[in-house]
Amino acid sequence: xxxxxxxxxxxxxxxxxxxxxxxxxxxxxxxxxxxxxxxxxxxxxxxxxxxxxxxxxxxxxxxxxxxxxxxxxxxxxxxxxxxxxxxxxxxxxxxxxxxxxxxxxxxxxxxxxxxxxxxxxxxxxxxxxxxxxxxxxxxxxxxxxxxxxxxxxxxxxxxxxxxxxxxxxxxxxxxxxxxxxxxxxxxxxxxxxxxxxxxxxxxxxxxxxxxxxxxxxxxxxxxxxxxxxxxxxxxxxxxxxxxxxxxxxxxxxxxxxxxxxxxxxxxxxxxxxxxxxxxxxxxxxxxxxxxxxxxxxxxxxxxxxxxxxxxxxxxxxxxxxxxxxxxxxxxxxxxxxxxxxxxxxxxxxxxxxxxxxxxxxxxxxxxxxxxxxxxxxxxxxxxxxxxxxxxxxxxxxxxxxxxxxxxxxxxxxxxxxxxxxxxxxxxxx
Ligand code: CMC
Numbered sequence: 001x002x003x004x005x006x007x008x009x010x011x012x013x014x015x016x017x018x019x020x021x022x023x024x025x026x027x028x029x030x031x032x033x034x035x036x037x038x039x040x041x042x043x044x045x046x047x048x049x050x051x052x053x054x055x056x057x058x059x060x061x062x063x064x065x066x067x068x069x070x071x072x073x074x075x076x077x078x079x080x081x082x083x084x085x086x087x088x089x090x091x092x093x094x095x096x097x098x099x100x101x102x103x104x105x106x107x108x109x110x111x112x113x114x115x116x117x118x119x120x121x122x123x124x125x126x127x128x129x130x131x132x133x134x135x136x137x138x139x140x141x142x143x144x145x146x147x148x149x150x151x152x153x154x155x156x157x158x159x160x161x162x163x164x165x166x167x168x169x170x171x172x173x174x175x176x177x178x179x180x181x182x183x184x185x186x187x188x189x190x191x192x193x194x195x196x197x198x199x200x201x202x203x204x205x206x207x208x209x210x211x212x213x214x215x216x217x218x219x220x221x222x223x224x225x226x227x228x229x230x231x232x233x234x235x236x237x238x239x240x241x242x243x244x245x246x247x248x249x250x251x252x253x254x255x256x257x258x259x260x261x262x263x264x265x266x267x268x269x270x271x272x273x274x275x276x277x278x279x280x281x282x283x284x285x286x287x288x289x290x291x292x293x294x295x296x297x298x299x300x301x302x303x304x305x306x307x308x309x310x311x312x313x314x315x316x317x318x319x320x321x322x323x324x325x326x327x328x329x330x331x332x333x334x335x336x337x338x339x340x341x342x343x344x345x346x347x348x349x350x351x352x353x354x355x356x357x358x359x360x361x362x363x364x365x366x367x368x369x370x371x372x373x374x375x376x377x378x379x380x381x382x383x384x385x386x387x388x389x390x391x392x393x394x395x396x397x398x399x400x401x402x403x404x405x406x407x408x409x410x411x412x413x414x415x416x417x418x419x420x421x422x423x424x425x426x427x428x429x
Pocket of ligand 1: 231265266269293298299300301302303304305306307357359362363364
């Protein structure tokens with residue numbers, strides 16, 4: 001017998017039967033669509049703490065068990081055996097590619113990775129000290145002014161072309177923003193490099209210096225991208241879906257997602273971790289800092305998660321690569337920061353305050369250290385996150401548009417403003 005949740009209005013005595021749906025994994029949901037019609041009421045759920053806003057087959061998170069799956073594949077296996085571009089293919093298409101499919105996809109991505117020269121001119125309109133996220137929002141939105149002939153969201157070929165253009169161009173746009181900040185010349189993507197090598201090269205190559213593509217550094221960047229590729233219905237992904245539900249073009253939708261990611265409560269945490277570690281300064285200062293955290297005078301950045309209440313599986317993976325990278329780069333200037341992070345983690349995990357509240361290190365606890373060790377300034381951290389998350393955003397957008405039942409998203413509200421009142425002429429106010 002199928003499960004039903006019955007909601008009864010105690011005043012009118014009216015009831016509504018809400019069918020319960022079971023997903024492949026995770027908590028079941030009850031369908032409250034009949035509530036408004038039958039009871040004449042809406043449901044109230046600020047911050048969507050208990051609302052499933054869509055059906056999705058892309059990513060699954062079990063926050064209590066510390067599980068993250070993309071299309072059913074555990075993040076640990078993807079980080080160990082796959083590469084970012086293959087994860088992009090998986091997110092977009094639902095299956096891992098064959099060797100031929102991967103080659104075709106990589107070739108296609110490389111082909112669209114160059115920016116239109118007139119798009120490069122956009123950058124001259126930004127102040128030299130503009131935040132790179134401001135450039136990213138603007139330039140990605142600006143992609144909407146090209147490719148009109150391939151932007152019909154109801155055409156599957158167009159959808160895939162848009163997805164590939166976004167994934168292909170994002171590192172070029174991000175690297176250009178970085179180089180614009182530093183006043184460095186633009187570097188074009190090159191055919192012989194992999195996706196991540198190209199990104200690395202476009203960020204760091206200089207015409208007048210010897211340039212070494214360190215394989216461990218490239219792998220660390222690759223893992224960073226894989227770990228941030230998608231994360232279910234978070235704020236920026238939900239924004240992309242909501243924007244897309246109005247049938248807006250995908251470039252505009254991704255620009256909306258980037259704007260949401262920019263906020264410190266979402267994409268800005270790794271920047272805050274590095275700032276915190278620098279402020280702590282040395283291992284001896286950790287106990288005082290933790291006392292401040294327990295007294296609510298400070299927050300332990302990089303700890304805690306809205307969904308993961310056991311551990312963040314991405315943190316375990318990134319911790320390892322962080323070690324390897326720092327050893328390889330002999331990045332002595334970052335070693336004290338890493339030592340503080342390790343000690344902080346060790347002490348915090350034993351403290352009742354963190355145990356009782358189920359606060360564990362999240363992915364951002366280590367990602368900031370990796371990015372700093374790679375020579376990426378803190379203002380670029382969220383940009384790096386946005387490059388990675390583009391795959392998830394566009395896969396979720398595509399899934400939504402391909403659902404024949406797609407409707408424009410339109411939440412309701414509990415109105416708390418004035419009741420009717422009469423307009424008063426300005427002279428009488
Ligand atoms: N340091 C100290 N106390 C904390 C922390 C923290 N990092 N996180 C939560 N708490 C405490 C909080 O003060 C509250 O205590 P009490 O019960 O005494 O009032 C309790 O734990 C529950 O906190 P909450 O704010 O209700 O938890 P939440 O699920 O709403 O917040 C969070 C999640 C990520 C916003 C929060 O843990 C936080 O601010 N962490 C630091 C920032 C951070 O690292 N953000 C990155 C998240 S991962 C990004 C991603 O997945 O993309």
